[in-house]
Amino acid sequence: MNKNLRKLFDISNKPVRRIIGLMSGTSLDGLDVALCAVSGSGMETKVTLEHFDTVSYPVTVKDEIRKVFAKEMVSFEQLCLLNPWLANLHAAYILECLHKWGIKPQEVDLIASHGQTVYHSPKILHQREGFPNATLQIVDGDHIAVDAGIITLSDFRQKHIAAGGEGAPLALYGDYCLFSKHGEDRIMLNMGGISNFTFLPATLDASAVYVTDTGPGNTLLDAFARVYFNEEYDKDALFAKQGKVSEALLAALKDHPFFKEPFPRTTGPELFNKTYVEKAQERSNTKGISSYDVMATLTHFSADTITDALLSVLDKDKDYAVYVSGGGAHNPLLISLIKQRMPRLQIRSTGEIGIAGDAKEAVLFAILANEAIAGEGIDFGKPGMPAITMGKISFPA
Ligand SMILES: Nc1ncnc2c1ncn2[C@@H]1O[C@H](COP(=O)(O)OP(=O)(O)OP(=O)(O)O)[C@@H](O)[C@H]1O
Numbered sequence: 521m522n523k524n525l526r527k528l529f530d531i532s533n534k535p536v537r538r539i540i541g542l543m544s545g546t547s548l549d550g551l552d553v554a555l556c557a558v559s560g561s562g563m564e565t566k567v568t569l570e571h572f573d574t575v576s577y578p579v580t581v582k583d584e585i586r587k588v589f590a591k592e593m594v595s596f597e598q599l600c601l602l603n604p605w606l607a608n609l610h611a612a613y614i615l616e617c618l619h620k621w622g623i624k625p626q627e628v629d630l631i632a633s634h635g636q637t638v639y640h641s642p643k644i645l646h647q648r649e650g651f652p653n654a655t656l657q658i659v660d661g662d663h664i665a666v667d668a669g670i671i672t673l674s675d676f677r678q679k680h681i682a683a684g685g686e687g688a689p690l691a692l693y694g695d696y697c698l699f700s701k702h703g704e705d706r707i708m709l710n711m712g713g714i715s716n717f718t719f720l721p722a723t724l725d726a727s728a729v730y731v732t733d734t735g736p737g738n739t740l741l742d743a744f745a746r747v748y749f750n751e752e753y754d755k756d757a758l759f760a761k762q763g764k765v766s767e768a769l770l771a772a773l774k775d776h777p778f779f780k781e782p783f784p785r786t787t788g789p790e791l792f793n794k795t796y797v798e799k800a801q802e803r804s805n806t807k808g809i810s811s812y813d814v815m816a817t818l819t820h821f822s823a824d825t826i827t828d829a830l831l832s833v834l835d836k837d838k839d840y841a842v843y844v845s846g847g848g849a850h851n852p853l854l855i856s857l858i859k860q861r862m863p864r865l866q867i868r869s870t871g872e873i874g875i876a877g878d879a880k881e882a883v884l885f886a887i888l889a890n891e892a893i894a895g896e897g898i899d900f901g902k903p904g905m906p907a908i909t910m911g912k913i914s915f916p917a
């Protein structure tokens with residue numbers, strides 16, 4: 521047997537696989553690196569998060585990514601160069617983390633690399649007759665595999681689209697396997713650049729599980745913190761707390777067909793960006809309001825669209841446990857607005873059920889890689905969509 525396939529076969533048969541999950545999301549804050557010990561597959565999956573770190577991107581890296589990120593028109597050269605450049609960088613970050621944790625690359629079985637989404641374009645966004653759902657993640661897997669010396673799975677989203685999905689949210693599967701609990705309806709709410717949630721029914725009935733993006737999480741807050749205050753984000757909502765909500769702007773922000781699309785719907789900063797807010801300001805005649813009022817209104821916009829999505833599916837008379845993750849979980853105003861609007865939600869941290877919120881998405885990609893190598897194929901519960909495995913395999917040699 522070919523030695524690469526032999527290695528993969530052996531990894532597949534191991535009782536416990538050590539997998540590094542990598543996530544660099546829409547916030548461009550850095551690379552999340554989660555070293556996981558994974559056993560079993562499907563509902564039998566068990567994960568121990570052995571180590572976790574977020575390696576922050578220096579401003580120079582963010583600036584290079586922003587040249588192409590979520591932009592309709594880009595330099596093809598820039599895109600082409602970023603693909604291996606970021607892969608080299610991610611591999612270097614992985615090796616730094618392993619060194620810090622006292623673990624040798626040979627002790628790791630797999631890397632699961634999400635890559636960097638540079639453009640996400642479901643049909644509901646592009647609306648171009650005859651073109652499919654589409655999404656593009658860069659950060660080449662072969663480069664990571666060669667540099668780190670570890671078999672790497674990457675580019676997970678294409679298979680989901682090929683099989684009939686929008687390429688996101690993929691969180692559904694890992695959330696279901698890791699966090700479902702018999703007897704407790706659970707909501708896993710991730711507030712990254714974009715917010716999404718997974719509903720996990722108390723019955724564990726796979727056909728009742730669903731996931732959706734809700735709209736912006738931090739992406740607009742980050743964009744305007746940069747414009748107005750030259751800060752990367754509104755730390756602890758210090759800016760938003762000083763402003764008051766403009767009801768006119770808030771109504772204009774909420775007035776978009778995306779919020780009426782059925783679940784699952786997906787989106788990104790291709791839609792929710794500076795121009796989106798500026799247009800809403802024009803329509804609502806609110807261009808003159810203070811920067812603090814804009815920040816307050818944008819925070820309400822995220823909180824309202826998250827709670828609108830939850831309220832549209834939850835039974836108002838029931839109590840639900842909501843486990844929050846992602847950077848937005850650290851935003852006290854966002855959390856308190858969600859609580860105010862839905863007092864019966866019990867807001868808890870994902871850490872309480874085993875995985876720190878900041879690490880969750882990276883861990884979920886480790887689970888997808890585990891399924892690709894040792895599982896049976898993932899059923900996303902979408903009618904007509906076959907069970908699929910995701911991730912392209914790159915060998916170090
Ligand atoms: N203390 C804090 N106060 C307010 N906001 C915070 C705080 N800490 C983190 N954040 C927000 O969290 C963001 C990072 O979130 P996260 O790492 O979950 O995003 P991501 O993974 O890139 O997003 P996505 O899930 O959409 O891909 C920061 O850009 C910032 O807006």
Ligand SMILES: CC(=O)N[C@H]1[C@@H]2OC[C@@H](O2)[C@@H](O)[C@@H]1O[C@H](C)C(=O)O
Nearest residue numbers: 637640688689690691712714733881
């Ligand atoms: C195209 C893309 O990168 N989407 C991300 C993004 O970040 C949050 C939200 O938008 C979610 O749909 C998705 O990531 C998570 C990990 C997912 O696929 O579940």
